[in-house]
Amino acid sequence: MGKKSLAAPYIVWMAGFIVIPLLFVFYYGLTDKSGAFTLENLAAIASPEKVSALLRSLKLSVLSTAICLLLAYPLAMILKGLHVKKGSFVVFLFILPMWMNFLLRTMAWQTLLDRNGVINNVLAFFHLPGINIINTQAAIVFGMVYNFLPFMVLPIYNVLIKIGDDTVEAARDLGADGVQTFFRVIFPLSMPGIVSGITMVFVPALTTFVISDLLGGGMVLLIGNVIEQEFTFTANWNLGSGLSLVLMVFILISMVLFAKYDKDGEGAAV
Amino acid sequence: MKKRWMAAAVAAALVFGLFGCGGEKKESKGQVKIFNWGEYIDEEVIELFEEETGIEVVYDTFETNEAMYPIIEAGGVSYDAICPSDYMIEKLIANDLLAEINFDNIPNVKYISEGIMEGSRTFDPENKYSVPYTFGTLGILYNTALIDDEIDSWEALWNEEYEGNILMYNSPRDLFVAPLEILGYSINTTDEAELLEAQELLLKQKPLLQRYVMDQIKDSMISGSASIAMCYSGEVLQLQGANQDLKYVVPKEGSNYFIDSWVIPANAENKENAEAWIDFLNRPDIALKNFEYITYSTPNTGAQELMDEELLKNPAVFPGEDVLSKCEVFHSLGAEGDELFNKLWLQLRDAQ
Numbered sequence: 001m002g003k004k005s006l007a008a009p010y011i012v013w014m015a016g017f018i019v020i021p022l023l024f025v026f027y028y029g030l031t032d033k034s035g036a037f038t039l040e041n042l043a044a045i046a047s048p049e050k051v052s053a054l055l056r057s058l059k060l061s062v063l064s065t066a067i068c069l070l071l072a073y074p075l076a077m078i079l080k081g082l083h084v085k086k087g088s089f090v091v092f093l094f095i096l097p098m099w100m101n102f103l104l105r106t107m108a109w110q111t112l113l114d115r116n117g118v119i120n121n122v123l124a125f126f127h128l129p130g131i132n133i134i135n136t137q138a139a140i141v142f143g144m145v146y147n148f149l150p151f152m153v154l155p156i157y158n159v160l161i162k163i164g165d166d167t168v169e170a171a172r173d174l175g176a177d178g179v180q181t182f183f184r185v186i187f188p189l190s191m192p193g194i195v196s197g198i199t200m201v202f203v204p205a206l207t208t209f210v211i212s213d214l215l216g217g218g219m220v221l222l223i224g225n226v227i228e229q230e231f232t233f234t235a236n237w238n239l240g241s242g243l244s245l246v247l248m249v250f251i252l253i254s255m256v257l258f259a260k261y262d263k264d265g266e267g268a269a270v
Numbered sequence: 271m272k273k274r275w276m277a278a279a280v281a282a283a284l285v286f287g288l289f290g291c292g293g294e295k296k297e298s299k300g301q302v303k304i305f306n307w308g309e310y311i312d313e314e315v316i317e318l319f320e321e322e323t324g325i326e327v328v329y330d331t332f333e334t335n336e337a338m339y340p341i342i343e344a345g346g347v348s349y350d351a352i353c354p355s356d357y358m359i360e361k362l363i364a365n366d367l368l369a370e371i372n373f374d375n376i377p378n379v380k381y382i383s384e385g386i387m388e389g390s391r392t393f394d395p396e397n398k399y400s401v402p403y404t405f406g407t408l409g410i411l412y413n414t415a416l417i418d419d420e421i422d423s424w425e426a427l428w429n430e431e432y433e434g435n436i437l438m439y440n441s442p443r444d445l446f447v448a449p450l451e452i453l454g455y456s457i458n459t460t461d462e463a464e465l466l467e468a469q470e471l472l473l474k475q476k477p478l479l480q481r482y483v484m485d486q487i488k489d490s491m492i493s494g495s496a497s498i499a500m501c502y503s504g505e506v507l508q509l510q511g512a513n514q515d516l517k518y519v520v521p522k523e524g525s526n527y528f529i530d531s532w533v534i535p536a537n538a539e540n541k542e543n544a545e546a547w548i549d550f551l552n553r554p555d556i557a558l559k560n561f562e563y564i565t566y567s568t569p570n571t572g573a574q575e576l577m578d579e580e581l582l583k584n585p586a587v588f589p590g591e592d593v594l595s596k597c598e599v600f601h602s603l604g605a606e607g608d609e610l611f612n613k614l615w616l617q618l619r620d621a622q
């Protein structure tokens with residue numbers, strides 16, 4: 001009883017900032033402006049420009065999730081190999097940029113990647129060809145990978161360090177070589193971390209509108225931008241909420257697909 | 271179980287308590303409550319007003335017309351003077367939210383240029399509800415160090431020579447001004463066929479653009495990473511201060527021009543003080559001081575007489591009657607109009 005009452009602030013928190021807002025989204029999403037029940041806001045996703053924005057969002061977020069995974073896994077393996085103190089120092093370095101505001105960091109990349117920006121000036125100084133990716137899909141993927149990579153590294157690292165050296169040694173004793181040990185022991189054991197990392201990168205990447213505005217220069221339409229416009233320009237909260245509900249379905253599907261790998265919730269350690 | 275609910279109740283009481291405690295100061299006679307755009311006054315002017323009249327100023331700011339409107343409509347807070355833009359004043363008048371101004375208390379209104387008073391009549395037909403504060407135009411800003419041509423038409427933004435160096439506004443109403451003016455249609459049209467033609471032009475233009483932006487126009491134009499952009503005149507003096515090669519022009523086809531005016535809400539508690547405030551702002555020396563701080567054009571002819579010749583020649587500061595006569599004020603398009611613009615804008619952004 002005494003211990004349970006300690007949970008009260010969290011219950012208030014969750015009710016106030018998660019459950020109630022979510023109920024609002026459902027309410028607005030399933031009603032029209034006069035408050036009558038309707039499914040039109042959900043059906044609105046079928047218009048061609050919204051479908052295409054959704055598909056583009058899915059493509060870019062899957063791509064950046066895959067890149068994050070390819071970058072993060074080897075890094076987590078290296079971190080695991082390091083001495084504990086060194087390892088945690090590198091992890092600390094990884095978290096350090098997150099002390100700065102996400103918007104500021106993204107805006108900084110806007111300046112760095114600009115055609116007359118810092119990177120191109122440095123390249124020009126060495127007579128190297130410049131990079132011209134700003135305001136394209138490539139810049140958006142870059143921004144997603146940059147911003148969300150820590151969310152992939154940390155869960156994988158957390159799972160990997162829990163795999164004891166004795167497990168690996170046992171595999172070796174039983175005749176497995178390095179490659180076999182990795183694919184048959186380490187990789188399957190790290191699955192919960194991978195799943196949790198994928199979810200934590202995929203979900204924000206799918207819904208972002210800031211990265212596409214700043215690094216895509218407003219030239220690339222993502223589903224997040226469509227929803228944002230409904231709230232900021234037409235003030236149509238009903239339609240914006242309806243589209244958000246559709247997006248939630250996609251997120252739920254991706255989570256269900258992965259959930260069976262993460263039964264113990266071990267990876268959810270961040 | 272009871273305890274848990276107690277804790278929740280205490281937390282809730284704390285949260286609501288925070289809201290409950292604000293405000294409720296005793297009304298004194300000498301007060302005026304002002305609701306203005308952020309960064310839209312020289313704060314010394316507020317102090318001067320308090321010193322000279324003994325009226326205490328309570329000053330709040332808003333970010334956009336759309337954010338201001340529901341606050342006035344709800345009527346929970348009463349302001350004595352607010353400063354919205356043209357189309358929003360139109361909406362406030364239509365919904366009976368404004369009081370008629372007693373111009374006997376505002377003798378300085380005589381300084382306001384006749385042209386702007388006439389422009390005001392498009393949203394305040396009898397000049398009964400509003401006193402113009404600032405105005406400006408939408409035009410083209412270009413870098414004369416990078417562009418040799420003399421630019422005078424919206425079509426310059428479709429010139430293939432500038433490919434990759436063109437910036438357009440990231441807000442549908444402003445963006446559509448350029449193609450609608452080229453086509454010779456009203457910038458307030460809600461005719462779908464006309465708007466589709468305008469969208470067609472914008473679709474052709476998209477491959478030539480560097481990007482769609484709002485405030486980043488400033489950085490890009492100052493640094494020279496873009497050479498030509500749509501721009502509101504109010505920003506120009508500041509930009510020219512940072513890069514002298516920048517030149518501003520209102521295209522010959524015409525454009526949008528806006529007027530931000532002082533109005534008095536119907537539920538104002540200190541109407542006479544509000545009129546004293548508006549009169550004070552229209553005293554030529556005060557209007558000039560304010561202009562120097564906010565750099566949006568002032569309609570005050572008294573202030574204009576005190577300005578340098580150089581400033582008066584700058585088309586960004588004073589477009590002149592011949593230019594203004596070609597320009598149109600935005601009108602509120604209603605929910606349907608807004609949704610049509612939004613759809614066309616999303617389709618445009620979706621195109622690759």
